[in-house]
Structures are given as C-alpha cells and as structure tokens.
Amino acid sequence: MPPRRTRFYLDKTNAKFLGVCAGISDYTGIDVLFVRVAFALLAIFATGGIGFLAYFLVAWLADTKPRAFDYEDREDRKFWQKVRARPGASVRDVRSKFRDIDRRLADVELHVTSQNRRLADEIDALR
Known part of the structure; x- marks a missing residue:
C-alpha cells in the first residue's frame, strides 16, 4: 500500500532531536520554530513534565516520513497541508x-x- 499524504509522519530530515516537532510543522504548515517554542513552553510550564513523555511516545509510535515526499515542491506541500486541515x-x-x-x-x-x-x-x- 502506498504511503498516504494525509497521515502524520516524523520529519527526520528537518529534525533537531527525533523529528516530532518538524513532523507537526510539516503536517500543519506552521513554522517549525513556532512549534518547537510552543512545545518547549507547554512541556515545561503547562503539563508538568508529561509533555516530554508524550513527545517520546509520539516519536516511538509515529512512522518516519517516506523519502518519496522529500522531493515534492512547495505548492504540493501547501496543497496537502490544506487537505489535512x-x-x-x-x-x-x-x-x-x-x-x-x-x-x-x-x-x-x-x-x-x-x-x-x-x-x-x-x-x-x-x-
């Protein structure tokens, strides 16, 4: 079965640690810097440390983004982000x-x- 473009994938090519925030950024279309800052603030202040556990759980459960999606152009990426939203x-x-x-x-x-x-x-x- 071919990979679906509407699923959430870890983005290892733009990852800083495990690719969860980069994957969220790719999935939603929000800039990765904002996603990382929001995650850090929420994980430290709002969730009391459970955010880090959730981060590792998502990194463990989610699939890595297929290499076929790495070569799509910006317009295709924006189109699929709109489809997901x-x-x-x-x-x-x-x-x-x-x-x-x-x-x-x-x-x-x-x-x-x-x-x-x-x-x-x-x-x-x-x-």
Whole structure:
C-alpha cells in the first residue's frame, strides 16, 4: 500500500532531536520554530513534565516520513497541508479551479470558432 499524504509522519530530515516537532510543522504548515517554542513552553510550564513523555511516545509510535515526499515542491506541500486541515474546502477549491479553467477554455473556443474575419486573416497569414 502506498504511503498516504494525509497521515502524520516524523520529519527526520528537518529534525533537531527525533523529528516530532518538524513532523507537526510539516503536517500543519506552521513554522517549525513556532512549534518547537510552543512545545518547549507547554512541556515545561503547562503539563508538568508529561509533555516530554508524550513527545517520546509520539516519536516511538509515529512512522518516519517516506523519502518519496522529500522531493515534492512547495505548492504540493501547501496543497496537502490544506487537505489535512480542511478536506471539504480543498475539494471545493479544486472544483472551483476546474470550473474556472472550463469557463476560460469555453471562452477561447467561442473566440476561435466565431466568424471573426480578422482572426481568420491572421491565421491564414501564419500559414
């Protein structure tokens, strides 16, 4: 079974220790520095040390990010982060983009197939 892009993975390539904060950053799209600072503050002050236990538990249970995902471009990464955050909105965005492309293609087709004499003359001049 191929790896799913909607799962949480440890990001070992951008890791400082075990890759949990880098994985959270990759999963949510939040800058890794903010995730690390927030984790450190929460682990020290809010959870009374249980945060560190949770960190090691996540590092032990989560899978490492597949190498196939290391080579995707920034736009793909942002797209999949949006899908993970709001799947319904992502589907609406894709449908909206396809509708826009379809409308623009119909406009081009109408323009090309119309009885525009000037356009026909320009096309004949190119031959």
